[in-house]
Amino acid sequence: MSEPFALLLTALVLLTAGWIVTVRERRAAVFGFIAYGLLLALVWIRLAAVDVALTEAAIGGGATGVLLLRVSARLGAMRGMSAPPGRATRWIAGVLCAGVSLALMALVLALPDPAPSLAAAAMEPIGRTGLGNPVTAVLLAYRALDTFLEIIVLLLALIGVWSLGADRFWGGEPAAWRTGPPSPALVFLARVLPPFGIVIAGYLFWIGADEPGGKFQASTILAAMWLLAMMAGLAPPPRTGSRGIRAALVAGPLVFLAIGFAGLWWADGFLAYPDAFAKPLIILIEAALAVSIVAALALMVAGPAERAPRR
Numbered sequence: 001m002s003e004p005f006a007l008l009l010t011a012l013v014l015l016t017a018g019w020i021v022t023v024r025e026r027r028a029a030v031f032g033f034i035a036y037g038l039l040l041a042l043v044w045i046r047l048a049a050v051d052v053a054l055t056e057a058a059i060g061g062g063a064t065g066v067l068l069l070r071v072s073a074r075l076g077a078m079r080g081m082s083a084p085p086g087r088a089t090r091w092i093a094g095v096l097c098a099g100v101s102l103a104l105m106a107l108v109l110a111l112p113d114p115a116p117s118l119a120a121a122a123m124e125p126i127g128r129t130g131l132g133n134p135v136t137a138v139l140l141a142y143r144a145l146d147t148f149l150e151i152i153v154l155l156l157a158l159i160g161v162w163s164l165g166a167d168r169f170w171g172g173e174p175a176a177w178r179t180g181p182p183s184p185a186l187v188f189l190a191r192v193l194p195p196f197g198i199v200i201a202g203y204l205f206w207i208g209a210d211e212p213g214g215k216f217q218a219s220t221i222l223a224a225m226w227l228l229a230m231m232a233g234l235a236p237p238p239r240t241g242s243r244g245i246r247a248a249l250v251a252g253p254l255v256f257l258a259i260g261f262a263g264l265w266w267a268d269g270f271l272a273y274p275d276a277f278a279k280p281l282i283i284l285i286e287a288a289l290a291v292s293i294v295a296a297l298a299l300m301v302a303g304p305a306e307r308a309p310r311r
Helices: 003-020 028-045 050-076 085-110 119-129 133-144 146-163 184-207 215-231 243-265 277-301
Strands: 305-307
Touching: 003 277, 028 050, 028 119, 050 215, 050 277, 119 133, 119 277, 133 277, 146 243, 146 277, 184 215, 184 277, 184 305, 215 277
Parallel strands: none
Antiparallel strands: none
């Protein structure tokens, strides 16, 4: 049954991708994108990459989907301000995308069977970190600098969102999600789901050191619970000038840098860990990064400040 399932999944991914780029209605395209992210999560599960599947479902289909829905709603009020791309532009973009896809397909098919791999050599020193999940070990040990830069990119993206607001509103609150009262069903979900979401996020974070899971998946769930409370009117949009918010945003990078520079003293290298304390230090970095990711994701979806800061 594995081959028919793989073929069906491939066909669904291609059809959904085609739907996203050809459908005219913006909101329908966003829903198609969310479905596309969930289908890609199934693809990663089929490839035995559970960590990537969880991240794709949480970030690609979940957080990004909500962000695009928010953007779509805001663009609806700006209808007619910009003309859609012409037919020639769409055809050129389609041909370029098809060319890149075919080139990647040719490269993959040209690989020897079995493909060369450094997985065995990479696994040997991972035991010194005390981590059972090789993905977490690679992200925080082998390519810790890349992981650090990822959170910096996330913060830069948030600053880009904030910069869209008017100067007079800098440090104020984002616009409310809706003008009228929220539906009773939404309020009910916002009261019931957060406790479960917090427990699930805590579990995903804690097992991330030894099993599939980790900070990104846990942070996305927590940010989603926070946004749900905002949508239902149970929590106000966070004030962008709040000291607590800004402290949460810089907590992850600061802890990461502090431990990284400490490695020059105790482990003879930047972002290196002493063998006896590698796992606790990595978990500490993950926890600090989770705080920053939750704040950044929620604030990006909430949007730029559109209300003057309170005096």
